Amino acid sequence: xxxxTLYTIATFAVFALATAGCGGGTKETAKEEAAxxxxxxxPVFRVDxxxxxxxxxxxTLAGTAPSMRTIVMDAEPDCKKLHSEPVxxxxxxxxxxxxxxxxxxxxxxxxxxxxxxxxxTPAKLDQKGCVYHPHVFGVQAGQKIDIxxxxxxxxxxxxxPKINREWNQxxxxxxxxxxxxxxxxxxxxxxxxxxxxWMRSYIGVVDNPYFAVTGEDGTFALKNMPPGKYTIEAxxxxxxxxxxxxxxxxxxxxxxxxxxxxx
Numbered sequence: 330x331x332x333x334t335l336y337t338i339a340t341f342a343v344f345a346l347a348t349a350g351c352g353g354g355t356k357e358t359a360k361e362e363a364a365x366x367x368x369x370x371x372p373v374f375r376v377d378x379x380x381x382x383x384x385x386x387x388x389t390l391a392g393t394a395p396s397m398r399t400i401v402m403d404a405e406p407d408c409k410k411l412h413s414e415p416v417x418x419x420x421x422x423x424x425x426x427x428x429x430x431x432x433x434x435x436x437x438x439x440x441x442x443x444x445x446x447x448x449x450t451p452a453k454l455d456q457k458g459c460v461y462h463p464h465v466f467g468v469q470a471g472q473k474i475d476i477x478x479x480x481x482x483x484x485x486x487x488x489x490p491k492i493n494r495e496w497n498q499x500x501x502x503x504x505x506x507x508x509x510x511x512x513x514x515x516x517x518x519x520x521x522x523x524x525x526x527w528m529r530s531y532i533g534v535v536d537n538p539y540f541a542v543t544g545e546d547g548t549f550a551l552k553n554m555p556p557g558k559y560t561i562e563a564x565x566x567x568x569x570x571x572x573x574x575x576x577x578x579x580x581x582x583x584x585x586x587x588x589x590x591x592x
Contacts (some may be wrong), residue, residue, distance in 0.1 A: 374445055374555075376555050378553070380555065380556055380580055381554060382554055382556060382577045382579070382580055382583070383582050383583075384551045384554060385549060385551070385584060385585075386548070386584050386587065387543075387548045387586050388428070388432045388543050388547045388549070388563055388565075388587045388588070388589070389427040389587070389589070390421070390423050390427045390428075390589050391588050392590055392592055393592045394421055394423040394427075394592075395591065398418050399415045399418075400415075400416045400417065400418060400527045402459060402525075405459065405524075407459075407480070407481055407482040408459035408480070408482060411458045412458060416458070416460065419431060419460075419464040420566060427547075428545065428546050429543060429547050429565065431463075431465040432543040432587070433467060433516065433540065433541075433565075434541045434551070434564075435516065435533060435540035435541075435564075436535070436539040437560045437572060438559065438560035439558055440536075440537050443537070445537045445538055447469045448469060448472050448538070451473035451474055451508075452467075452468045452472060452473070452474045453475050454474055454530065455477045455478075455479055456476075456479060456484045456486075456522075456528070457479040457480060459480060459525050459528060460528060461520065461528055461529065463530070463542070464529075465517075465530070465531045467532070467533040467534070467541070468511070468532065468534055469537070470511060470512055470513055470534055470535070470536050471510055473509070474508075474510060475508060476500065476506055478504065480502060482524075483524060484500050484522050484524060484525065485498070485500070485522045485523040485524045486498055486500060486522065487520065488511075488532065489518065489519050489521065490515055490518045492514075493513050493518065494512075499524075511534045513534065514535050514536045515534045516533045516535065517531040517532065517533050517566075518532040518533075518534060538553075539551045539554055555577075556579040556581065557576070557577060558577075559574070559575055559577065560573070560574050561574075561575060563587040563589075565589060571587050573587070
């Protein structure tokens with residue numbers, strides 16, 4: 330009887346350790362996944378409107394812009410019939426006077442130790458005409474992303490992060506929007522569709538609200554910024570990154586222009 334009792338106790342001890350190991354690992358992973366960006370754990374930083382300033386500028390492409398390939402949708406009739414004109418790749422989109430669209434601008438350094446609350450308003454990603462809209466966008470870590478499918482065909486949303494958790498989910502036409510978020514800062518996260526290989530988008534995840542994407546005119550503005558010394562980075566999917574340092578005085582304005590080299 331004594332040996333049987335010892336055996337039972339040992340068995341329960343092994344089971345308890347195994348359970349604790351699995352449970353502990355799960356909790357740690359969940360905690361790690363939910364960890365916000367730099368400055369987390371302290372009070373939420375509030376910008377003093379009396380001293381806030383703005384950094385703005387323009388991004389251009391010097392030289393000749395490359396010709397963008399035509400996206401062939403013949404293999405997917407539901408996609409092809411949604412377009413009356415040829416669809417071009419959005420890798421390099423250049424407007425008048427060399428204005429470069431889809432450049433992600435953000436504060437790379439200078440806000441360390443400041444904890445910013447993620448916006449309650451979600452960012453939007455739509456699949457329309459078998460193309461992601463927008464092609465490039467930004468969110469804060471922990472901010473919700475609403476993903477819609479406006480097409481009459483099934484899509485597949487597959488972000489490919491290196492720091493955040495990877496996921497891969499199909500979305501049929503007429504189904505509710507997907508509700509997603511990324512816990513950690515990461516610039517940039519490419520998104521693809523496993524069903525339609527030409528579909529591509531990029532998400533910039535940062536730990537502060539100071540980011541923008543250049544539009545057709547190539548301009549950007551980072552508003553309501555506290556005074557300080559910053560490193561501003563411009564990211565483009567083909568031409569890489571450029572950094573510039575700038576000092577923003579109280580209630581000041583600064584202009585930063587970036588120029589990428591074309592062909």
